Amino acid sequence: MIHDYMHASSGMSNQTRTMQDLMPRHLLFTLLFLFGIFSANHACNQTDRSSLLSLSFNTSSPPLNWSSIDCCRWEGISCDDKGQVTHIWLPYKGLKGSISPSLGNLSYLSHLNLSHNSLSDPLPMGLFSSLNQLKVLDLSYNRLFGDISGWPASTEIVDISSNHFNGTIQSSFIQRAWRLVELNVSNNSFAGPIPSYPCTDSSFVRLLDFSHNLHSGQVPSGLGSCSKLKVFRAGFNSLSGLLPRDIYNATGLEEISLPSNDLSGSINSDIVNLTKLTNLELYGNELSGKLPANIGKLSKLKYLLLHTNSLTGSLPPSLMNCTNLTDLILRHNFFEGDISTFNFSALRQLTTIDLGFNTFFGNFPISLYSCKSLRAVRLSYNRLEGQVLPEVAQLEFLSFLALSYNRLTNITGAIKILMHCKTLSVVLLGGNFLHEAIPTDDSIVGSYGFENIRVLGLGDCQLMGQFPIWLSKLKKLEVLNLISNRITGSIPSWLSTLPRLFALDLSNNLISGEFPKELCTLPALVLARTLVDNSYLNLPIFSARDGTLGQYNVLSNMRPTIKIANNSLCGNIPIEIGGLKLLRQLDLRHNNFSGNIPHQISELSNLEVLDLSTNRLSGEIPESLSRLHFLSRFSVANNNLRGPIPSSTQLQSFDASAYEGNLGLCGPPLPHECADIVSSNEDIKDEEDGPRIPWFPVSVVLGFIVGFWGVCGPLIYKLMSA
Numbered sequence: 001m002i003h004d005y006m007h008a009s010s011g012m013s014n015q016t017r018t019m020q021d022l023m024p025r026h027l028l029f030t031l032l033f034l035f036g037i038f039s040a041n042h043a044c045n046q047t048d049r050s051s052l053l054s055l056s057f058n059t060s061s062p063p064l065n066w067s068s069i070d071c072c073r074w075e076g077i078s079c080d081d082k083g084q085v086t087h088i089w090l091p092y093k094g095l096k097g098s099i100s101p102s103l104g105n106l107s108y109l110s111h112l113n114l115s116h117n118s119l120s121d122p123l124p125m126g127l128f129s130s131l132n133q134l135k136v137l138d139l140s141y142n143r144l145f146g147d148i149s150g151w152p153a154s155t156e157i158v159d160i161s162s163n164h165f166n167g168t169i170q171s172s173f174i175q176r177a178w179r180l181v182e183l184n185v186s187n188n189s190f191a192g193p194i195p196s197y198p199c200t201d202s203s204f205v206r207l208l209d210f211s212h213n214l215h216s217g218q219v220p221s222g223l224g225s226c227s228k229l230k231v232f233r234a235g236f237n238s239l240s241g242l243l244p245r246d247i248y249n250a251t252g253l254e255e256i257s258l259p260s261n262d263l264s265g266s267i268n269s270d271i272v273n274l275t276k277l278t279n280l281e282l283y284g285n286e287l288s289g290k291l292p293a294n295i296g297k298l299s300k301l302k303y304l305l306l307h308t309n310s311l312t313g314s315l316p317p318s319l320m321n322c323t324n325l326t327d328l329i330l331r332h333n334f335f336e337g338d339i340s341t342f343n344f345s346a347l348r349q350l351t352t353i354d355l356g357f358n359t360f361f362g363n364f365p366i367s368l369y370s371c372k373s374l375r376a377v378r379l380s381y382n383r384l385e386g387q388v389l390p391e392v393a394q395l396e397f398l399s400f401l402a403l404s405y406n407r408l409t410n411i412t413g414a415i416k417i418l419m420h421c422k423t424l425s426v427v428l429l430g431g432n433f434l435h436e437a438i439p440t441d442d443s444i445v446g447s448y449g450f451e452n453i454r455v456l457g458l459g460d461c462q463l464m465g466q467f468p469i470w471l472s473k474l475k476k477l478e479v480l481n482l483i484s485n486r487i488t489g490s491i492p493s494w495l496s497t498l499p500r501l502f503a504l505d506l507s508n509n510l511i512s513g514e515f516p517k518e519l520c521t522l523p524a525l526v527l528a529r530t531l532v533d534n535s536y537l538n539l540p541i542f543s544a545r546d547g548t549l550g551q552y553n554v555l556s557n558m559r560p561t562i563k564i565a566n567n568s569l570c571g572n573i574p575i576e577i578g579g580l581k582l583l584r585q586l587d588l589r590h591n592n593f594s595g596n597i598p599h600q601i602s603e604l605s606n607l608e609v610l611d612l613s614t615n616r617l618s619g620e621i622p623e624s625l626s627r628l629h630f631l632s633r634f635s636v637a638n639n640n641l642r643g644p645i646p647s648s649t650q651l652q653s654f655d656a657s658a659y660e661g662n663l664g665l666c667g668p669p670l671p672h673e674c675a676d677i678v679s680s681n682e683d684i685k686d687e688e689d690g691p692r693i694p695w696f697p698v699s700v701v702l703g704f705i706v707g708f709w710g711v712c713g714p715l716i717y718k719l720m721s722a
Contacts, residue, residue, distance in 0.1 A: 044083050052074070085108060104129070203228065351376070359382065404428045459481045568592060586607060629650065636658065637661045
């Protein structure tokens with residue numbers, strides 16, 4: 001109060017100073033004190049102040065600035081002209097704990113935003129029943145659960161996404177709020193059907209988001225009556241059946257997002273009634289049939305994401321009238337036709353096109369070179385023919401290029417052309433150029449060529465030759481796939497000079513020589529990558545993983561790997577391999593490695609896959625391998641190993657097939673006991689050393705001979721000398 005008094009007195013008018021001259025000093029202090037109390041009461045309702053203090057939020061540093069008497073000046077708090085609290089706006093404040101029932105005492109509260117905190121526990125029962133002025137409720141990105149019913153009819157915006165709410169959403173949940181504009185309940189655990197006729201009692205609804213829950217049943221009916229609905233999302237649930245026909249009556253729709261459900265049937269031609277549509281996401285369903293022939297009427301369409309369905313037929317020519325398209329993703333369908341006849345030149349805004357995993361044929365469409373904004377192109381797993389043309393270098397923003405598993409030719413020409421695409425970071429060309437010679441010209445990559453390449457895939461090409469030295473120039477390379485070629489010679493030591501390389505697959509080649517010790521010093525597998533790039537790729541990368549097709553949207557999610565299976569490597573596995581601390585997959589099966597299994601492998605504490613099968617390894621399985629707690633796949637089958645399998649360890653949890661083909665191994669999970677193996681091993685050793693001469697008869701004979709010559713030898717010598 002002293003501070004407030006000093007502040008007030010410093011700004012007094014001349015009239016006030018005159019009053020000060022006329023009044024006794026103690027009377028002036030009394031009046032000013034009473035005026036301060038009156039002002040404080042007017043600025044902040046004391047009941048509301050007490051309710052706020054009862055919220056008892058725990059916060060991370062720094063704490064909330066709620067120390068002054070006037071709660072209307074507190075951080076995140078606003079009041080009306082009567083001192084009643086109307087706004088609590090505290091997102092991203094590190095709030096912890098639960099929401100107190102005292103919040104319901106703030107009867108004038110109109111805006112409540114506690115999003116992006118760490119609030120937990122159930123909501124108090126009937127919390128919102130007395131908040132008759134509440135318009136905006138945002139509790140998103142917390143860990144709340146419990147009762148969400150009973151909010152007032154005044155509510156316009158409700159966002160409780162990314163919490164732990166569950167149960168079934170009743171129709172009354174929506175119908176009570178007749179002024180509802182936006183409802184977001186995504187990323188919770190709500191189950192059951194989505195309420196039908198969401199716009200029956202409110203004609204203001206613009207956004208409905210039910211995505212990432214456990215909803216089942218069909219897409220709700222009644223959406224056609226939502227005259228102002230712009231966004232409808234219900235992806236990543238278990239919705240089934242056909243799209244309701246009345247959805248095409250909601251002509252104000254700008255976004256329909258229903259990915260990763262079980263929707264079936266075809267896309268109705270009435271969809272062209274939604275002329276304001278900019279985003280159509282129906283991927284990851286069971287849709288079939290052809291695309292509507294007049295889909296080009298959706299001229300405002302920017303995102304057409306229909307991948308991973310069972311759609312058929314050719315692309316309708318009218319699709320090229322969707323000149324605002326930026327993302328055209330149709331992979332993993334059954335589309336067909338001569339792709340070289342499509343005229344993509346009108347799609348000047350196109351940045352991403354993915355037509356992979358279909359049955360298109362023909363040459364690479366020249367018209368795509370007119371789409372100067374292209375950043376990502378995937379035409380993999382089709383039946384394209386021809387060569388990579390120089391015009392691809394005109395795409396100055398091209399970062400992702402996947403043409404794998406087609407019928408392309410001339411790999412040398414392709415590499416020479418693509419080296420001029422300075423922005424390329426992902427190049428996937430596997431399954432082409434069959435039986436061609438791998439380009440080895442050191443000058444094929446200039447000083448600037450491939451300078452941003454992070455992923456290079458040239459697997460399944462049956463390329464012939466040795467490791468090209470130009471690979472050593474790709475200093476940003478992180479993933480190199482040369483699987484299933486006919487590469488000869490030894491593994492070059494210069495691979496260790498690639499500072500970012502963390503995934504290397506050289507399996508199924510004709511590589512010989514030893515495992516180079518230099519490979520055990522790959523920087524990205526030895527030291528923690530302090531600058532891990534978690535940015536999303538332009539398109540996902542697909543890779544076989546444990547028998548399934550893995551999808552990687554972020555490159556750093558790929559497993560650090562060294563795979564050199566099915567080659568002719570020999571010698572010992574170097575003990576230096578223990579330095580690859582970040583390695584998660586080591587596959588050396590089907591080679592000619594000999595010697596013992598180095599116990600240093602146990603230092604690879606992140607290892608998930610270890611396959612040393614079908615080699616010539618000997619000795620025992622190191623007990624220290626039991627420290628590899630993350631192993632999900634393990635095999636040392638078909639070697640010359642002996643001794644007991646380390647007992648009471650994770651190694652015994654694997655199937656017996658992981659150890660078969662080693663006659664000297666014993667103990668669980670193998671069926672034979674170690675005692676039997678020891679006896680058998682002794683017999684085997686006897687056979688290896690040849691027939692043994694019984695020791696007792698030999699000793700008797702030797703003793704007789706020594707004694708005979710000791711006694712009779714001198715006599716015989718004298719007789720012979722005589």
